[in-house]
Amino acid sequence: MKGLTKEQLVARALEEGFVKVGICRPDAVPEAAGRLRAYLAAGRHGQMGWMAEREGWRGSAAALWPEARSVIMLAEAYTPEGDPMAGLAQRDRGVISVYAQGKDYHDLVKRRLKRLGRWLIDQGGGEIKVFVDTAPVMEKPLAQAAGLGWQGKHTNLLGRDLGSWVFLGAIFTTLEFAPDEPEVSHCGTCTACLDICPTRAFPAPYQLDARRCISYLTIEHRGPVDTELRGCIGNRIYGCDDCLAVCPWNKFAVAAKEIGYQPKHGLPELAELARLDDTGFRDRFAGSPIKRIGRDRFVRNVLYAIGNSGLPKLAPVAAGLVEDADPAVADAARWAVARLGRSI
Known part of the structure; x- marks a missing residue:
């Protein structure tokens, strides 16, 4: 590995603009495949057929790329400066989820991942593959296994030193690094994220029925939305931030470093x-x-x-x-x- 240390990798990732780095083995989440299978069998993925089409790869990072020896998980902050729920009271205007108010995060995170990946190859050799949300990778379970945070009762990743507002990127590599300790849930008895959901999309803590989620309904769902749910959408026209916004751990949220995530316009x-x-x-x-x-x-x-x-x-x-x-x-x-x- 040409003498490259894990400490050097972490330092370089932070220099690139990521706010936290963790490492796990590709087989670190053996229970993921069973959870995914049950989720699909219950039909909770709705029209997201792509989740089932590559179930084998999605359920196992080791199956996606058998040659990989380490998964480097990285978090990038997009924390809003104001209250993302304030616009819900302005009924003549549309509310867009915080993550979509600026430039496309897929492009920004992947660009950063590729720079880090090139550096990794130059310094340590080996091979890499980078992923940002568009490949059959279960980023959130892997991020928890890598110690970045945990999947809260709303199923999104959050951390005691991150808050809720983070994008996740992954670098699979044939290099071997010592894995980090996985994180455990620190949600305690709090149910703020479950209670705020306008459509009651959480059948139970740590479970999401996407078919009732406003983010799914406004982004993934094709055709008319069920009439019983339309009134619950309010003036949210792309995504929903309610369950993220009310999380008490956001008091420790880190500020966004990437100016591209700043809103391009006010409420349209x-x-x-x-x-x-x-x-x-x-x-x-x-x-x-x-x-x-x-x-x-x-x-x-x-x-x-x-x-x-x-x-x-x-x-x-x-x-x-x-x-x-x-x-x-x-x-x-x-x-x-x-x-x-x-x-x-």
């Missing part, structure tokens, strides 16, 4: 967003993770927010989309008009 007006066509949508959200859901799904979300606004002045905006070419958008427009007490 629903009326403006509802009028976006495909070109306008792509231009507005170029370089943002929001672009991945496309105009139709996004405008569908905006119309649910309009319907939940209680503002009759927005009814004409929704009425203008009742004949939209996308069936889900047209359905959402009709629902919003009816919700606002107007006839078409």
Whole structure:
């Protein structure tokens, strides 16, 4: 390994901008495969078929790349400066999850991972593979095994010295480093994240039914959302931060170092967003993770927010989309008009 030490690796990772580093073996989470299997069997993944398509790799990091000897898990902070829930009271505007208010984290984290990976190869030799959320890797269980934090009752990763607002990246390597001690839960008796959920998406602590999660419904779910859940979405038009925002461990959250995560705009007006066509949508959200859901799904979300606004002045905006070419958008427009007490 050319004399490269773990201490040197950690120091370099922190220099690159990561806020915490941990290492585990690829087989450090043997129970992950069974938990994933049960989750899929219960149908809690909803329309996320990609979770089942690569179940074997997702359930075992060792199976994903058998040659790997160490998994380097890295955390990058995107902690917001203000209260991410404050915008929920501004009913004429749309609330976007904190992580999606700036540049696409996939690009920023992967760029940092690749720089660190190149340094690792130069200094220690071996081979690497880097992953940021788009590969069949269970980052959160691996991060807990590497000692970065633990999966809270909301199933997201949090740490006593990190808080909730972190992205995770992974470097698989054929080099061997001493693993860190895994972290254990420090949630105690707190149920703040479970109690705040508008749609009751947590059947039990440490369990999530994605089919009821607003993040899933506004990002992953295609087609109309069940009418029983639309009212719970409020004015959240991309993702939801409620369960993260109320976590008491955020008092120890580290500040974000990457300026790219700072919001590009203030809270956008629903009326403006509802009028976006495909070109306008792509231009507005170029370089943002929001672009991945496309105009139709996004405008569908905006119309649910309009319907939940209680503002009759927005009814004409929704009425203008009742004949939209996308069936889900047209359905959402009709629902919003009816919700606002107007006839078409």
